[in-house]
Amino acid sequence: MWTGPKQRFDDEALRRPPYPSPPPADGRTDLVQRYKEVKAEFPVVDLPPLETAYWLIKPRELVRDTWDEPKEAAQWLGEQLIGYAPRFASVSDRDSTRLAMLVGSAAERLGWGGDVAHGFYLERPSFLSLALVGCSPNRALPEVDCPLR
Structure with missing residues (x-):
């Protein structure tokens, strides 16, 4: 994040x-x-x-958390979306149905080994970037180890 x-x-x-x-x-x-x-x-x-996979070469301190199951990671994403939604610049980005769809698609994408990245404009001129990166190994950078291993 x-x-x-x-x-x-x-x-x-x-x-x-x-x-x-x-x-x-x-x-x-x-x-x-x-x-x-x-x-x-x-x-x-x-x-x-x-490129989302390059989060894997960043320092461990930048990793917010790790999960063993895609649904757990997607749940974290959902918590972040709910927490930041009131600050989203776009009213349509705040829609709870849309946010639920993002969480569901994140769990699905992580389940088959894909990465997830979303960005939202907040009150100007701020920006929120959220990413979930698979690393067992990552499809885009299989030679890079997980930062927490």
Whole structure:
């Protein structure tokens, strides 16, 4: 779970892993510096990664909880949705039927090994990001271990 200023959430460079190879050392200084910054910051920054599975390389401290069963994880999602719903900027996002459908689909998706990610605008200019990431192993990043193992 992440909440914060929408402007910070929009800093996509810190939400994606750095390219596997750095720019040439004799290249543009600003590109070399930005690469170094992203390489150092991406693994530890609390911003939600653009690809949900990359939560698995984040520090353990950013993990809110773990569950053995998809329904338990979906229940946590439901609790967060209910808690934040009054702050959702969109009235339609507050609809209890819609929220229940999100929880049900999360349990189903986790059950077959998929990840779940949802984002909601809160009072301006805030944003809420919620993610549930499977790691036994993860389908998108099977080589990455669970952060709590």
